[in-house]
Amino acid sequence: MFTEWFPSNPHHTCxxxxxxxxxxxxxxxxxxxxxxxxxEPAHG
Known part of the structure; x- marks a missing residue:
């Protein structure tokens, strides 16, 4: 989850x-x- 999904999607945990x-x-x-x-959406 943290090493594959989050780096490739515009979200982070909250x-x-x-x-x-x-x-x-x-x-x-x-x-x-x-x-x-x-x-939540990552703010870039």
Whole structure:
């Protein structure tokens, strides 16, 4: 996220809640994860 997405997009993180959601598969061998970060346009 911080080394690939932010450098190539006109946004940066800002103050606010960060949410991480992890959902394991039914057999617990894999998991899906979502990371939600507050962002705002970078001022250039």
């Amino acid at each position: 103050a606010g809640p960060e949410i991480l959601r992890t959902r394991p598969s039914s057999d617990r061998t894999r998991a899906d994860a979502e990371l939600w970060l507050p962002v």
